[in-house]
Amino acid sequence: MISRSIFDNISPLDHRYSMRSEEFEEYSRYLSERAKIRYQSEVELALVKALAKNGICSEEVVKEVKQAISELSPEEVYAEEKKTRHNIRALVNCIQKRVSEDAKPYIHFTTTSFDIVDTANSLRYKETAEELIVPTLKKLEKVLMEIALREKDTVQVGRTHGQHAVPVTFGFAVAEYVSRFGNKIHAVEESAKNLRGKISGAVGAYNASHLFFDKPEEFEADVLAELGLKASTHSTQIVEPEYITDFVHSLISAFGVLASFSDDMRHLQRSEIGEVGEHFGKDQVGSSTMPHKRNPINYENVKSMWKAFMPHMVTVYQDQLSEHQRDLTNSASSRFIPEIIVGLLSSVNRLIRVCEKLVVDHENIKRNFEMNKEMIVAEPLYILLASYGHPDAHEAVRKLTLESQQSGETLRGLIQKSEELKPYWEKLTDKQMELLINPEKYIGIASQKAEKVVEYWSEKLDIELD
Amino acid sequence: MISRSIFDNISPLDHRYSMRSEEFEEYSRYLSERAKIRYQSEVELALVKALAKNGICSEEVVKEVKQAISELSPEEVYAEEKKTRHNIRALVNCIQKRVSEDAKPYIHFTTTSFDIVDTANSLRYKETAEELIVPTLKKLEKVLMEIALREKDTVQVGRTHGQHAVPVTFGFAVAEYVSRFGNKIHAVEESAKNLRGKISGAVGAYNASHLFFDKPEEFEADVLAELGLKASTHSTQIVEPEYITDFVHSLISAFGVLASFSDDMRHLQRSEIGEVGEHFGKDQVGSSTMPHKRNPINYENVKSMWKAFMPHMVTVYQDQLSEHQRDLTNSASSRFIPEIIVGLLSSVNRLIRVCEKLVVDHENIKRNFEMNKEMIVAEPLYILLASYGHPDAHEAVRKLTLESQQSGETLRGLIQKSEELKPYWEKLTDKQMELLINPEKYIGIASQKAEKVVEYWSEKLDIELD
Amino acid sequence: MISRSIFDNISPLDHRYSMRSEEFEEYSRYLSERAKIRYQSEVELALVKALAKNGICSEEVVKEVKQAISELSPEEVYAEEKKTRHNIRALVNCIQKRVSEDAKPYIHFTTTSFDIVDTANSLRYKETAEELIVPTLKKLEKVLMEIALREKDTVQVGRTHGQHAVPVTFGFAVAEYVSRFGNKIHAVEESAKNLRGKISGAVGAYNASHLFFDKPEEFEADVLAELGLKASTHSTQIVEPEYITDFVHSLISAFGVLASFSDDMRHLQRSEIGEVGEHFGKDQVGSSTMPHKRNPINYENVKSMWKAFMPHMVTVYQDQLSEHQRDLTNSASSRFIPEIIVGLLSSVNRLIRVCEKLVVDHENIKRNFEMNKEMIVAEPLYILLASYGHPDAHEAVRKLTLESQQSGETLRGLIQKSEELKPYWEKLTDKQMELLINPEKYIGIASQKAEKVVEYWSEKLDIELD
């Protein structure tokens, strides 16, 4: 069953969430088993290149290996593995079959399987990050930046604990995610760049390569340089696990930022709030039984994918433990890391689509803001009272708000009636009074901040805005 | 890309770990997207059956739907979903297209999507448990039982903290897993039987079905009875999440037992211990660079798969939270539950293969036992001294062992030289003395216990031994 | 520093969340280190009781031990442990110091530390469950039941995806949690009852006890019977881990139900929704800077505690793995299980307090319901159209809702204007039409269901309602 319908697959990543062919082909190009074998072949090639550079074998061998790996298919390697029951030996055998007798001895020369496996993984995750993950993340970042700028002056009630607090602007609210996500894009870039390779043999002491090289670390550096990688300070049969641990942490914590953003967007779509919407297709069905429903399915999906993938970090932490010069109990588990990447990317691509069409309902934003407009004044009022010397301003205003809620009168109305507070009121400057009368002006520097945040991250991440 | 090479897939479950076609086809029969749609169709069919039973529609409608769903393909449903962007509405449309105008209104009648989705999931996990999971688990249990019986008299040094303690038998050691795994097989059976369905409509209050039925819960019971299911005590748009939570817990904790067993077997294969082995094929390669290696790769793989899937439980716990009458943030995440099942089953099948050929090296078991044979006597010695009235037997023997380690003399030699202890020695019965002289007899009831455990669980789980 | 200010403690459970003295004393009575040592002493006592019963020692010894353990303090045991560096040996020494020379040999006779430790833990968790956990959980369950009954007729808009769906009643919504939490209370009871002990010695083969008993399993049963416990089918140095795994799972999944409930209550308190409230004390401050804020802090706290403790399950799953006849890597980790219990209980006690004073704002509930009253009609309308033979009722109504949203007209107004749909409208019975005109009647059996659920669980859990 080498080829089969996607509907026979087990993982949703390989059926339902692989339906967008273009996106899936990109994921697959880097993260499928085919890709894995291709990257492993690249490492075998880099090895002979470094051997040739060091005069151990001829350039002819390099050519032969280059040709050989260009012809290799995973089907062939797996067929061979059936016999050897060892995947890298199978790969080596397949390459050897395609080269001359002279070249054969130099294939996999002095290396152990995990010189190839770990180096290939670092290489492919690094390339995936550079060529696919980071560009996709930046594409979303740019969309968020554009919303932040577009809506920087849209006054929105700030919400803490789900309660109306003091105002922000919607652009400022989105700028939060520009900043947090930007921070994590940077972390993904850095941790991917820091992924390491190794060509230090079966237990990491360069036992085999030292037979041929006085300075085997230099030979290792040569091989890795062909791939744009560096060695870790120490290795055993495997690269120190922490480089990949940090890389996956950067992905998982980037995902967390998007889950938080999606939660916000979900809640802003609540029937009672209605401040944003997902654009719905004309034929799109919201509910199979309630034809009037317009559900925030895409944001729900992102939150859900985060719930599915975040706990994978526990696997990665467990994989830090490996006995002595290594045991193989991280082998199967680490094969699932591509799932995390695809889970993240498919959520990011989904958010790009949905945020590009994000509908902001300015009327509802205004309506919601007006709901507690008067109460919003409580904060600046208490602060101003305090600054004018009221000894217990917070308490005074707290009681006032209770009174206002019961009587329905505005806070400023009540103050002017209060013998105790009236004197303070009269000390206020015109500008301060204006703010208490027009709470929509009490937005601090929300608008400038949105701009600054976008500017900072567009520069830092080198994202050009149109 | 509806059909593709498995090597383009992302999940190892869909490429590398799907290479054994027969096993994979079984997993796929229950746990693929194709299977999911088939089970959803079954629920739609059960619905019209119950409608017919209640005289709402004719038996003809049932026949039409039966025919319709037998022809349905996931390809068709997904093509329709592209338009509706709603998977169950797509399924309903596909069924409706295939039935007469008269039958159309009864398809999906009064139900909401998740009446179908949740009921179908409960149905398929229940059937998967009955027909695939439990039988596979029992097959492994039987293999373990056979080893436990076969090796019930094989004296082996007991190990606590990796240190030689007092003896057991290898059969007794395996009986531990017969018991723990048996316990969990039972739990899988019970929790699967307890999975629930629902036909209570969009928010669980039977709003729609109450339009047509005075006692809509009875109608719900009718539909579910067709599928061998019961309703949960209460439901919203979805079934109460705890039934599936408990089911997955039973799987994950069963997996934990196997991870512990695999760890034991791994360590018993250490070069210095060598008490068990995996049978190696004649052509099998242990290491790509160290031709002499025979690695415990299968047990390592099982431990590794457990590390990959155990943390998925965190997802399931998070999915207990759903806002009000539900949000959809459990939708994508719960689609990954089949991965857990396949991860477990593929490990169980692996263990069946490897345990069937488990090689026990009786010589090494004996050699290891002999290593500390004399020290083993410390425990019964201290207990017997105490029982004969020594006021501080533990301390006396502890010092004796230190002396023995330094001098190389046996404990019983030292005792007879000790003025203080000699009198106690002389009180010992012949049988007691024999035990101190032949520590391999100090195995308690290890052998009988192995038998009893096997007997208990073979009865409880109805596993017939050959 | 044997005694110190709670403000020097590290764990919030031992400072901030231990401020309610009465509650904390209860937790401490069962779950502190003092309690642990008390339970371990109980097991040592049960041991000599069974020895006396079997004629190995005299009843006098039992009396001596009973007296001795009544005088023991953890301070004394820990002082002794400083010397022995072994906690159970320290306990044994402390008991031995307090009894006669004749009695000394029977203390800890034939047992290993973990016979005591594991049996004592099962005993204390079982007793904690019976005497503290389950009663506390039931107290909350009763409060929920009372709300469900009180509000069974309070029509509330049902919400799926945060969107208004079709109506339920608030009592029905709370009944969801009566059912889910009831289910889990039952699970806690059952899994606690099922906790097991062991008196099978250092490696579980009864090596030592077999020196004195032909049927050592019967002796074990005698000891455990004194404590109301049973043995596990098999044991090594420790009880099979799965009994405690299942117990903690029941606690964690019960916690999940409460987290979901708390999320619902939080969101119903959103400024825009305002359907429920926490009763605020007259002097209570909502925010240090925004005097008008009334935050759902208690529900937020419960959700937060769940986030803190749910992941502890990962520890418990890892502790299923123990090498050979045991390693000690579960020792420190399992000492933290009491934290999980106290985390849960303190959240339950918090919810009892806050739910007893739950304020339901019937006006807001009504206001929110009215918001989309007309759209709610979409569901019954489509179903009725379908039942009267409309070939594509869902699609027809979906389009109608779009039209209604744009034009502001009611659905039933639009239908009567539609040439295509009017004939269907005219077929409706009076009762059906009434429902479409008064959507608040479209609540299915929400009200009865609330009653039934409460009745079912009050019987099942033996909770008497006032």
Added chain:
Amino acid sequence: MISRSIFDNISPLDHRYSMRSEEFEEYSRYLSERAKIRYQSEVELALVKALAKNGICSEEVVKEVKQAISELSPEEVYAEEKKTRHNIRALVNCIQKRVSEDAKPYIHFTTTSFDIVDTANSLRYKETAEELIVPTLKKLEKVLMEIALREKDTVQVGRTHGQHAVPVTFGFAVAEYVSRFGNKIHAVEESAKNLRGKISGAVGAYNASHLFFDKPEEFEADVLAELGLKASTHSTQIVEPEYITDFVHSLISAFGVLASFSDDMRHLQRSEIGEVGEHFGKDQVGSSTMPHKRNPINYENVKSMWKAFMPHMVTVYQDQLSEHQRDLTNSASSRFIPEIIVGLLSSVNRLIRVCEKLVVDHENIKRNFEMNKEMIVAEPLYILLASYGHPDAHEAVRKLTLESQQSGETLRGLIQKSEELKPYWEKLTDKQMELLINPEKYIGIASQKAEKVVEYWSEKLDIELD
């Protein structure tokens, strides 16, 4: 119950693992509730300092606040909180009570609770890292470095999959952990330095401070500069969560390195291996029933603590999600972060004690190495055969090892008897032959590597070796 016996506490960190008074007092100085309140007071002080600097209040106010906070006790603050039910308002009230009427208004001026809470947490974690965590970690690192250097020439068999592979040295094996742990110490340092504060008010838009400052970000910078902190690029009511997420990740992943190290040390203490030991006190009891046992209890404890604390990362990831300008569901959960730190530190301190007395059994190391000495030759042999042109060297040697295992003859003996292989043997240089005859020389550059790794990290981390 403000003061109580530690044996009444719930958390093992507050009873059992707090018995070493000196260590505990250090933890408590930074991580107790007392410490927390002290740090929050520091932030309130920094605030008035910045106000004074900006000419808003006088230096007198600073003095008053300084005096006031020096007198504050947590007892007092908690007593006040009983009334306000708000912890920061309680702190503010307590400070205000102690200052003059003139100073009162400037306390907490323009800030929101979480300006104080989050800034104080960043400050204390940063200081804890600098003053306690990193120095403690470096102390362990130094001990490891010393072992690595001391044992750099101790030939030890390398182990992969628990199987003897090719040799390393014990110093090289320890250097692995010098490198991995060094890497993580660096990460802890960097992530702690990067912790951020905020003084941006209730929703992060500087609403209140903008009433008084044209450039409120500069005022924020002034406050934070007093504390050695910087602001995050954007904040809401809280600091962006990712800074603390990254910090905790650095701690958890550092812990993982130690768990792996501890696993290695545990296994090297197995009875059959016996290469290292924990120094046991003369009076220390290994087992309550087996007086001869010497268990690796400290390494087991570290592994166990890692299992207890690693999953806490899941809490931290969940706390990345906070609705809108924040909800409070991260409040209780983040109070448990000090537990993680103390869990780690107490394990590190344990390892320092035990590693300082690490006993290496050179005889056993040699004995184990000799066990498979001849088979070790397989790797260099195959590589040399290949380099001399053997077309299928791996396969040839693999078969030879099987033959050797069956016949008991050495590989080099068999080669010289083999007609096919003998010609290759004769091509070997003297040096190569010597290696095949003395496998203990086949250690690659293990010894130099140990030195280099120590040198690299001692420089990078500025650790002076004696």
